[in-house]
Amino acid sequence: MHKALYRAYRPQNFEDVVGQDHITRTLKNQIENDNIGHAYLFCGTRGTGKTSTAKIFARAVNCPNSENQEPCNECEVCRDILNDNIMDVVEIDAASNNSVDDIRELRESVKYSPTKAKYKVYIIDEVHMLSQGAFNALLKTLEEPPSYVIFILATTEPHKIPATILSRCQRFDFKRVTVSDMTERMKKICGEEDIEVEEKALNLISRNSQGALRDALSILDQCISFGDNKIEYKDVVELLGTVNIEQLFEMAQYIIDQDTKQSLQSLNEFVIWGKDIRNLINDLIDHFRNLMVCKVSTDLDEIISLPEETIKQLKLQSDNVDVNDLIRILNILSTTQDNIRTSSNPRVLAEITMMKIAQPMFDESKEALIKRIENLEKTIESGNIKVNTKVIENTINNSGEAENHKNDYEEEVVYENVKSEDVKLIEASWAKIRQAIKADKQVPLSVLLGDVHNFNVHNNILYLIYKDGYGFAKKKLCEEKTISYIEKVIRETINRSFNIKVILESEVRGIDLEIKNNKVDKGEEILKELVGEGILEIKDSIEENGDK
Incomplete structure (x- = not known):
């Protein structure tokens, strides 16, 4: 009968x-x-060696042939402890023996x-x-035990004690x-078992074990059976349901x-393969965390536990992204x-x-706002925005008198291939x-919203613009x-x-003027929020006679 690796190679x-x-x-x-x-x-945490160390300690303090404070594992006492064939070393599972009566029985045996x-x-x-009553029953014995008694309590949740x-x-x-x-x-185990293995396959197993060696050996055992005494990286990926490193990059x-289409396509392929999406999110978090570490640190051996060639790839990819973006991405992934x-x-x-x-x-995070401003700056630099200036001609007022506006200028901003991201x-x-509103049995409202002629967004206000003949729609809405x-459904x-x-539409002109009058103040407000008061100094320079 096959013996599990974590049992066969339990520390002695x-x-x-x-x-x-x-x-x-x-x-x-x-x-x-x-000084015992x-x-x-x-x-x-589980699989870090608590029980194994306790058993080694039990043999070490009792071994008559101990060398260098290690049990010999050959004498009669050591063999009996190894085979659970001695009454002087008792292992109790508190999960199934947690009552007051169980502890009282233990207290009786301590006397001998x-x-x-x-x-x-x-x-x-x-x-x-253990129950509260069992803890109380154990307390007195634990405080004043006989000189020949040693208690070793093991737990994954010490805060509950x-x-x-x-x-x-x-x-x-015990550390992870x-x-x-x-x-x-x-x-070392693969060498003793005469198993051929790729080092990056072992590295992947280790990273998926979350610091628990027992979990790692259980996965290794499964991989040995899957690969017929040969373990390859692709087989570990297949068994664990993770993303291989090339796909992750x-x-x-x-x-x-910011390629939405390809990102969703990659996700779709991942789903088609039948992989666990939760694993994908965890892997992406690890990957972007590693990219962030590469941006801020040069000594990576202790911080990133990956093969050298993978770390080189990470360094190359990290050159194409800034820290602000990485923080934004990690925040979103962590929430997910x-x-x-x-999630259902x-x-x-x-x-x-x-x-x-x-x-x-x-x-809506600050990091995202910074990114949107960067994108807008790149758009402006690319020349997609053009400003046309025209002189307003003399006009005649209602009384027939000429009004001279030759010194007044109106700027008309024309956006070429650029539309507010919010409007998009x-x-x-x-x-x-509208479909969500219709599904909520608000059909008349859905119909009214279908007549919206245009949209505009400013200062987080979404303007629904109707043609002038739709006053009844405005009144209703x-x-x-x-x-x-409507705000709730959109949200x-x-x-x-x-x-x-x-x-x-006839009211749009007033809205435009309001936006123009406020845009400098609002821009200053946003920039101050981003860079901090006192760092940014904005000076308005008004030059006379139109000289530039």
């Missing part, structure tokens, strides 16, 4: 324990100096001296599962095992380039990571995420918004209740908040 001495040198060194020093405590608390060993060792696993228990124990915190340590351990580049756990339709949530990342206009968003989504309802449909104003 302190030297075998991976990544916990700070703990094994302390325990060995206590044995050497005969009566109660220990081993804390840490060890039969073979020097110490009676009680290992209580998942101790946080009463302070009265914690204060009576020496606490040891690093990717490099896990990779080295698995490479490709998708990240589409996002950086939280929401996707409870992860694919739709992921698609919305791709659109928000690739198009800053869908995002509204135009592209208007049919969807301007009711406060109706406006609030829920496109994830953007606007204040709605309904106007006629």
Whole structure:
């Protein structure tokens, strides 16, 4: 019968324990100096070696042939402990033995001296599962145990243990095992098992184990069965349902380039392969985090646990994106990571995420605003905006008198192939918004909104512009209740908040003048918010006689 790797290669001495040198060194020093405590608390995430270390410690304190404070694993006591064939070392699973009666039974057995060993060792696993009554029953024994008793409590959730228990124990915190340590351990095991393996495959297994060596060995075991004693990177990708590194770089580049179409296409292909979208979001977070680290640090060995050639690729890709963009992308992905756990339709949530990342206009954060301003600056630099100036001719007023305006100028701004991103968003989504209103059984309102002639957005106000003959539509839509309802539907449909104003074409002129009069003040306000008061100094220079 096949024995799982994590069982077959369970550490047999302190030297075998991976990544916990700070703990094994302390325990060995206590044995050497005969300074052994009566109660220990081993804390840490799953698969980091808590129970294995407890069993090694139980053998080490009882082994008569101990060398360098390590158990010999050959003597009768060591063999009996290894085979669970001794009454002096007791392992208790608190998840299934958590009642007061179970602890009372333990208290009774503590009274009896060890039969073979020097110490009676009680290992209580998942101790946080004990009931409050059981903790109270354990407290007295833990405070004043006989000299021959050692308690080792192991838990993944130390915050659930009463302070009265914690204060009576020496606490040891087990760290997550690093990717490099896990990779080295698995490479050694593969060598002993005569298994051919790609190092980047082991690296991928390690990164997906989240610091738990036992999880890594379980995945390795599965990969060995899948690959018939040969483990390749593509097989690990297939088994784990992750994205391979080339696809991850490709998708990240589409996002950086703000290529919405290709981003959604990559996501669609990922779904077609039957992969878990949650894994994709996690992988993207790791990838963009690594890009951010490459931007701000040169010493990457300890921060990014990836092969050297992959780190080179990361450095190259990080040159094409700024830190502000990376922060914005990571914020959106992290929010999605939280929401996707409870989502009934992860694919739709992921698609919305791709659109928000690739198009800053869908995002209202300060980082997104900075990106939108950068895009606008690039558009202006490209020459897509042209300003025409014309002289207003002399006009005749109602009394027949000539009014001379030859010194008055009116600037007419003509946008060529440039339209407000917010207006683009509204135009592209208007049919969807009306459909949502129609589905809400508000058919007359949906029909009225179908007659909107034009849109404009300024200061987060969405202007619905009707032709002059549609005064009845304006009157109907301007009711406060109706406006609030439309704003709500827009917010829920496109994830953007606007204040709605309904106007006629004849009123547009007044709106334009208001926008022109306010645009300098508003621009100053936005810039000050972005760069901070006192950093930006705006000086208005008024030159006389029209000289430039």
